[in-house]
Amino acid sequence: MAAATSTASGGAHGRVSKVAKSRRCPPARVQVSVRLRPLLGEEDGVEGKEESCVRGLDSHSLEVANWRNHQETLKYQFDAFYGEASSQQEVYAGAVQPILRHLLEGQNASVLAYGPTGAGKTHTMLGSTEQPGVIPRALWDLLQLTRDQGAEGRPWAMAVSMSYLEIYQEKVLDLLSPASGDLVIREDRAGNILVPGLTQKTIASFADFERHFLPASRNRTVGATRLNRRSSRSHAVLLVKVEQQERLAPFRKREGKLYLIDLAGSEDNRRTGNRGLRLKESGAINTSLFVLGKVVDALHQGRPRVPYRDSKLTRMLQDSLGGSAHSVLITNIAPERRFYLDTLTSLNFAARSKEVINRPFTHESLQPPALAPGKASCKDSPPEAKRPRGQPEQEEGKASPECTSDLPNFSLLQQLKSLDQGVLERLLSFDQLLRSQGPQSPPVLKTPGKERLALLRKVEERDREIKRLKEKQKELEARVLDPKKEHFPSSQPQSRPSSKTAVVLPLQQLAQVQTSSPNATLALLKKKGQKRKVESPQSERENKAEAWELQICPNLLALGREKILDLLNHGSVRDLRRLQRIGEKKARLIMGWRELHGPFTQVEDLEKVEGISRKQVESFLRVNIMSHVAVDSSSP
Numbered sequence: 189m190a191a192a193t194s195t196a197s198g199g200a201h202g203r204v205s206k207v208a209k210s211r212r213c214p215p216a217r218v219q220v221s222v223r224l225r226p227l228l229g230e231e232d233g234v235e236g237k238e239e240s241c242v243r244g245l246d247s248h249s250l251e252v253a254n255w256r257n258h259q260e261t262l263k264y265q266f267d268a269f270y271g272e273a274s275s276q277q278e279v280y281a282g283a284v285q286p287i288l289r290h291l292l293e294g295q296n297a298s299v300l301a302y303g304p305t306g307a308g309k310t311h312t313m314l315g316s317t318e319q320p321g322v323i324p325r326a327l328w329d330l331l332q333l334t335r336d337q338g339a340e341g342r343p344w345a346m347a348v349s350m351s352y353l354e355i356y357q358e359k360v361l362d363l364l365s366p367a368s369g370d371l372v373i374r375e376d377r378a379g380n381i382l383v384p385g386l387t388q389k390t391i392a393s394f395a396d397f398e399r400h401f402l403p404a405s406r407n408r409t410v411g412a413t414r415l416n417r418r419s420s421r422s423h424a425v426l427l428v429k430v431e432q433q434e435r436l437a438p439f440r441k442r443e444g445k446l447y448l449i450d451l452a453g454s455e456d457n458r459r460t461g462n463r464g465l466r467l468k469e470s471g472a473i474n475t476s477l478f479v480l481g482k483v484v485d486a487l488h489q490g491r492p493r494v495p496y497r498d499s500k501l502t503r504m505l506q507d508s509l510g511g512s513a514h515s516v517l518i519t520n521i522a523p524e525r526r527f528y529l530d531t532l533t534s535l536n537f538a539a540r541s542k543e544v545i546n547r548p549f550t551h552e553s554l555q556p557p558a559l560a561p562g563k564a565s566c567k568d569s570p571p572e573a574k575r576p577r578g579q580p581e582q583e584e585g586k587a588s589p590e591c592t593s594d595l596p597n598f599s600l601l602q603q604l605k606s607l608d609q610g611v612l613e614r615l616l617s618f619d620q621l622l623r624s625q626g627p628q629s630p631p632v633l634k635t636p637g638k639e640r641l642a643l644l645r646k647v648e649e650r651d652r653e654i655k656r657l658k659e660k661q662k663e664l665e666a667r668v669l670d671p672k673k674e675h676f677p678s679s680q681p682q683s684r685p686s687s688k689t690a691v692v693l694p695l696q697q698l699a700q701v702q703t704s705s706p707n708a709t710l711a712l713l714k715k716k717g718q719k720r721k722v723e724s725p726q727s728e729r730e731n732k733a734e735a736w737e738l739q740i741c742p743n744l745l746a747l748g749r750e751k752i753l754d755l756l757n758h759g760s761v762r763d764l765r766r767l768q769r770i771g772e773k774k775a776r777l778i779m780g781w782r783e784l785h786g787p788f789t790q791v792e793d794l795e796k797v798e799g800i801s802r803k804q805v806e807s808f809l810r811v812n813i814m815s816h817v818a819v820d821s822s823s824p
Contacts, residue, residue, distance in 0.1 A: 212549045212758060213295065218515045220542040221268040221283040222250065222535070225308040225522050240523035242531060244271045252535065255528055264535050266542060272523070276315050279518065280325045287514045288330055291430045292337060294442030294550040298449065298508035299326070302537065303520035304530035305419055305453030312518055313450040314405070322518075323426060323448050327397050330446070334430060344442075347431045349390045350397065352404045353383065355500050356422035357472040362387050363404040363424070373503045377762070381506050388429070401426075409469075421469045423476065423501050424450045443551045447508055451477070451501075454530065476501040481537060483509060487544045492780045509541075512548050517541050748813040749791055756794070757787040768811045774800060 224242055241253045243261075250269050251261040268282050287297040299322060301309040315321030331348060338346030352363040353371070362368040364387040371383050389400045409421040426448040434440040452473045479499035486494045487510045496506045508515045519538040521531045755763055756778060764775035774797075781797045782788070794805045 212547070215545050215547050216514050218509065218517055218541050218544045218546060219283065219287075220266045220517045220519065220538045221270065221279070222264070222266050222519045222521060222538060223270040223274060223279060223308065223312060224250070224272050225520060226272040227523055238524040238526065241525045241528050242521065242523045244269055252528075252532060262532070262535075264539060266519075266538060276312075276319045276321055276325070279312060280322050283516050283518055284322050284326055285329065287516060288326065288333065288446075290514050290548070291330065291444035291446055292333060292432070294432065294444050294552050295548045296445045296447070296507060296511075296513035296551075298447040298505075298513040298515040300447075300449045300451060300505070300508065300515070300517050301520060302451050302517055303453055303534050304522065304527060305455050307453060307520035307522045307527070307530075307534075309453060309518075309520045310420055310450055312520055313448065323401075324394075326446070326448065327391075327428065328394055330428065330430070331391070331394055331397070338432075343435060344432045345435055347390065347433075348392070349388045349429045349431070350400065351383075351386045351388050351427040351429075352401065352424070353386060353427075354408050354422040354424045355476070355504065356409050357469060358476070358500050360500055360504075361422075363407045364389060364400060366407050373500060375506075379760075381504065386427075420450065420452045421466075421473070423452050423473075425504060438554055441553045445507075445513075447505075447513065449505070449508070454533070475499070480505070484537065484540050484544060488540045490784050492784065509544055509546075511546055513546055514548055515544075515546055745813065752809075752812055753788060753791050756791065757782065767808070769804065769808045 224244065227238065227240055242250060243252075244250045245263070246269070248267065248269055249263060249265045251263045254260040254262055270279050270282075284299055287299075290297050299313075301313045301322075303309050311321065313321050313323050315324065334346040334348055338344060354361050354363055360371040360373060360383060362371060362385075368385060368387070371385050374382055374384055376382060389396075391397045391400065408424055410419060428446040428448070430444045430446070432442040432444075454474055454477050455470045476499045479495060479502050482495050482498070483502045483505075494510060496502045502509075507513050517538060519534050521527075521534050523531075752767070755767065761772070761775045761779055764770050764778055765772060770778075777797050777799050778794070785796075788794070791809060792805060794800050794808065795802050
């Protein structure tokens, strides 16, 4: 299996336009498990066996002796508790294995091992040859899942790749390519964290994984201290990416990432005896873990600012804590009394972490595969120079009779390649509509060439009809505002009084309006502050200076408000900026208010956002509801 070259995550894939989509999932709380290391004895280099200060109560609870009052205990409850006799398989099957299925749905997952130095984090994540840890077991199962789901005949083709890095003294180092030097952490427009230049290796089997991972693990920085002969001096992050490509139309693409993180342990330099370089390493580790605690506190308390950027570690974990990943935190603790304060600190951190809420979503895009250069024509079709005399030329976009079997894919790809994003979205939605009508209506993207072209022509005719109706609507609007004025076709626009408001009528009512008189159309208008019946054009001219507002169909008005409310509750900063009167600053204020107080119950709740006044909300409603009503009334 050839290794992939060094690339940046999230790069472009060819010249074919892709329509990004994301399907939000229910919020997911960070799952927290606690694992208790066995007591160390003489065989571990410790003189005598100390008394344990931790005791498990059941599979979810434990208690710690209160050092201030030995008659009292501090009780904790988590999603799972694994005692001294727990095996590697029990920890993996209970805490990690259930989240692997989310990767096949195009979602992210994350596993973090946290705890003080010497508590068994690396053993939990890596294990040994006899007792494999979380990382080898997760890769074994994940490769088996992708092999089964991506087999021939299945709808999705699977590809798995891996990257491995460490954060050592605030430097991001590529363990698969140690000569790369210090790398930077970036964030793309969608908010995804990526490391440009990070080596990415394609793996198709567990043997491929071992061939890349084992040499890279030896590149990780370790050192000896008084508490641990092989103490991790850096935070290690294994990134496994699962890419899925749909084999048939509409050629969806999904991408899920699995973060397997072995954190370095916090250290008390008085006990570890660190000096020189070890002291500097310990300072960097403790600083990054301190920022990690600040991040968890900010998320737990709902603060508007989360200090992700204060450390390379928290920047890398931005998706795992408070982001879009299904996260699992495995807290490793030591039972000895000399580790009492470290154990208490770790348990308190775990208790705060289980209150952190992540918001996963499916990473999906529509990306038709691009045609390879020079392969647009059928392999078996004769060259143009050798075409028999008298045989007509092939029409553009059609294949020769010899390659009829390749016609659907060839014609489809050639048409999709020339479409823009908007047309592609409408075509796919039309295809889904036909699918929902039953088996008698074949999908657009799988029909033969002639039928597909006929459907495309129907779509074009429908667009032309909509355009004609819109022009007729404008003409009727002008006639309503000034019945005596001579009107011209829409191709010759005339100036209208600025004191009047455009009347937006649903297209379903146009047939009635066309046959009705101007007096019937004027009934759709209502005077501000009072209801008044307009009897004739003469009365309208007498009150020409008075302002009028339009009477919108209540159903369309409610639909417009619902769409705006849904966008306020679920839209990203980029989506919110598409609304009129909403800029970058207001979009971020709305996002921050939503994170603190939950979803908006009504559009008028925008007044509660700091920096947005009631007058601005009224202006925002007037402009955006009008635009949504216009769009809904013009949509087929």
